Amino acid sequence: MIQKGSVVGISYVLTNPKGEELDRADREEPFQYLHGAHEMIPGLEKALAGLSVGAKKQVTVSPEDGYGNPDPKLVKKIPKDVFPKDFPIKAGIQFEADLGGDGNGMVYTIKEVGESVTVDGNHPLAGQTLNFQVEVMSVRKATEEELSHGHAHGPDGDHDHSH
Ligand code: ZN
Numbered sequence: 001m002i003q004k005g006s007v008v009g010i011s012y013v014l015t016n017p018k019g020e021e022l023d024r025a026d027r028e029e030p031f032q033y034l035h036g037a038h039e040m041i042p043g044l045e046k047a048l049a050g051l052s053v054g055a056k057k058q059v060t061v062s063p064e065d066g067y068g069n070p071d072p073k074l075v076k077k078i079p080k081d082v083f084p085k086d087f088p089i090k091a092g093i094q095f096e097a098d099l100g101g102d103g104n105g106m107v108y109t110i111k112e113v114g115e116s117v118t119v120d121g122n123h124p125l126a127g128q129t130l131n132f133q134v135e136v137m138s139v140r141k142a143t144e145e146e147l148s149h150g151h152a153h154g155p156d157g158d159h160d161h162s163h
Contacts, residue, residue: 002051002139004036007152009138010048015131022125030137032152039151041066044132051136059132066130067123074121075111082117089113 002008009030014023025031033039035048043065047057063069076099083089093110099121100106112118146153 002035002048002136005142005147006035007138007140007142007146008033008035008048008136010134011137012132012134015133017129017131022130027135027137032138032154034142034146034150034152037150041130043130044134047132048134048136053136053139055136057132057134059134061130061132063127063129066128067125068127070120070122070126074106075118076108076121077116077118079116080113089117 009032011025011027011030012023013021015021035045038045041061043061044059046065047059047061051057078099080089087095089110091110091112094107095110096105096107098105099108099119106121108119108121109124110117111120142152
């Protein structure tokens with residue numbers, strides 16, 4: 001049963017209220033996470049608690065329990081010459097930068113290009129209601145190492161240690 005300290009593998013299809021697919025994890029390549037470690041959005045984690053392998057569930061997550069509501073302060077207008085000469089300044093392009101000047105780099109998406117460039121640092125899914133069709137593929141106890149790291153490790157025990 002899924003509880004705090006479980007390493008869970010799920011397959012899912014994520015759609016928006018219009019029924020457009022935004023993301024998916026197939027049954028052959030499930031998404032793995034450590035339950036209770038805030039590795040995934042709270043609304044989905046809550047809905048999965050107590051489920052067992054094979055359980056299927058339709059979960060609707062509000063923006064508050066998902067990626068939050070967009071913060072208007074994260075939408076900024078910046079001059080074109082801030083970008084490197086060879087940078088493709090086009091709507092939809094994403095880049096990482098510390099525009100707030102607080103030492104924390106964030107991912108921004110270019111929204112509009114005019115005299116200046118409008119960029120948005122909100123998560124692309126902020127403000128959206130998310131529908132997940134989930135199936136629980138695996139549940140196991142986390143290892144000591146995973147618990148101390150606060151995340152699930154892959155099948156070979158190796159993973160990106162950039163954290
Ligand atoms: Zn680790």
